[in-house]
């Protein structure tokens with residue numbers, strides 16, 4: 429592998445890494461050489477992944493974390509530095525999806541998705557910046573990767589609250605990139621925008637379309653997605669994870685404030 433793509437000596441923290449895209453990111457980062465702290469509300473899933481990665485000879489540890497809890501962020505960042513010897517990469521991946529029409533959505537549900545999908549980005553960047561900046565306890569600069577979505581780039585049916593949170597993730601990333609750069613922190617910030625990916629959340633989106641009568645069944649839902657892409661299929665978590673490895677590595681040293689779209693061509697049509 430090209431040296432710039434290797435993550436040997438780097439320490440990464442991935443949230444929502446118990447399954448899906450987060451688990452794939454943790455695995456790919458570890459396989460590229462990083463020591464990885466895996467967090468999720470589902471501790472058992474994290475522990476299972478740590479076992480699997482250690483069997484592959486990778487360096488991984490885990491903690492339970494609810495990304496909306498500020499006190500836990502402080503603890504997770506401090507434990508990451510103590511246990512793994514630094515903090516260079518944050519993948520702010522944890523998120524939830526709710527599908528609803530604007531006219532029938534509830535304020536409670538909208539506030540919940542705002543909290544999990546946006547507050548977590550703020551909290552993650554806050555504690556990562558404090559740790560990664562030159563006079564912070566990790567002190568080596570770093571790369572923050574915020575998981576957005578194509579739903580943050582264009583409008584979709586029945587996912588306006590979700591899409592709005594992902595638009596906020598995109599914008600937050602650009603502002604933080606400018607701020608950290610201006611302050612001389614050597615911390616890059618980018619957003620990643622997956623299209624529809626084969627995970628439990630991806631399945632949930634297809635089910636929402638069926639429940640709302642937009643498509644008759646799963647086969648029709650999948651066919652609709654296929655026809656919306658240029659590649660003609662849904663994406664895999666690994667395909668998103670490999671983009672994240674690029675942004676985590678020194679291969680992307682001149683990339684900050686950008687949005688990396690991984691959507692099989694969905695937004696380019």
Ligand SMILES: NC(=O)c1ccc[n+]([C@@H]2O[C@H](COP(=O)([O-])OP(=O)(O)OC[C@H]3O[C@@H](n4cnc5c(N)ncnc54)[C@H](O)[C@@H]3O)[C@@H](O)[C@H]2O)c1
Nearest residue numbers: 444446448449469494495522523577624625627628629630
């Ligand atoms: N799957 C897709 O098609 C798709 C597309 C675009 C963007 N995304 C984004 O990618 C990210 C991961 O999606 P996924 O498909 O892997 O989802 P998923 O639902 O399959 O997995 C999400 C993980 O996050 C964890 N989680 C949820 N709430 C949490 C909280 N409060 N604190 C900590 N962990 C929490 C869950 O336990 C789960 O392990 C999300 O931000 C999602 O919005 C997904």
